[in-house]
Amino acid sequence: MVTLNINENKYEIPERLTIEQYSTAIQFDWEDPKYYPMIVSQLCGAPVQQLAQADEAAMTLAIALIIKSMNDRRDTKMLDLEALTFGQFVDLDVWLSLGIEKHFNEIATMLAPEAKWADEAMWAIDKYAAFRTYTYRQYKVLFGLTDRDLDQAELEGAVEVQDKMLVARAWYKVIVSLACDNILQIDEVTEQPLKKVLNFMSLQKEKVMEENEAKLKQKRHYDLQRTRR
Numbered sequence: 001m002v003t004l005n006i007n008e009n010k011y012e013i014p015e016r017l018t019i020e021q022y023s024t025a026i027q028f029d030w031e032d033p034k035y036y037p038m039i040v041s042q043l044c045g046a047p048v049q050q051l052a053q054a055d056e057a058a059m060t061l062a063i064a065l066i067i068k069s070m071n072d073r074r075d076t077k078m079l080d081l082e083a084l085t086f087g088q089f090v091d092l093d094v095w096l097s098l099g100i101e102k103h104f105n106e107i108a109t110m111l112a113p114e115a116k117w118a119d120e121a122m123w124a125i126d127k128y129a130a131f132r133t134y135t136y137r138q139y140k141v142l143f144g145l146t147d148r149d150l151d152q153a154e155l156e157g158a159v160e161v162q163d164k165m166l167v168a169r170a171w172y173k174v175i176v177s178l179a180c181d182n183i184l185q186i187d188e189v190t191e192q193p194l195k196k197v198l199n200f201m202s203l204q205k206e207k208v209m210e211e212n213e214a215k216l217k218q219k220r221h222y223d224l225q226r227t228r229r
Contacts, residue, residue: 092107142201
């Protein structure tokens with residue numbers, strides 16, 4: 001156990017962060033040292049005014065220990081990703097695109113509802129991130145993606161988008177389309193198994209592509225005949 005001693009008071013630096021503590025910590029800008037006293041204060045209860053005047057070496061150590069805790073991972077019981085519904089996949093995709101710091105609690109609750117510790121929740125989130133990338137690779141034609149797009153996104157750890165609501169709007173349009181513009185069928189669509197929906201969408205897109213190709217061939221044939229006249 002590591003403690004900070006301030007004015008004869010001892011404050012314990014947690015070796016493991018709870019989900020709530022982690023959610024609080026990621027709200028701060030970790031690239032700006034001026035927030036370090038606020039971060040440490042939130043996690044160990046020391047007065048932020050006194051931490052702002054604390055020894056730099058002590059503050060650096062405290063932050064280093066917190067970062068280590070945030071980087072730790074421990075396996076836990078989590079949602080069966082193979083049984084994921086389309087609605088759950090959409091919710092997770094939207095939350096990730098909006099920023100994990102904004103929806104960490106919701107993501108953790110969905111993926112690992114029994115988890116108490118942040119290292120468990122992050123282990124589940126890492127597992128889901130790998131599953132998410134694998135799913136996009138499997139259905140890259142459906143989503144209009146290339147391996148290069150996915151490799152670059154995976155390398156950069158990119159989950160957010162420039163337009164924060166772009167993913168939400170795009171998925172909602174897909175859901176409404178699958179529900180045939182009937183609000184009463186939206187829940188029925190989102191409760192379907194993920195792969196069942198993606199396979200159906202892939203088949204629909206394949207049909208459209210085949211129809212477009214047939215129309216294009218017909219047009220070329222017509223244009224060729226007209227040229228020969």
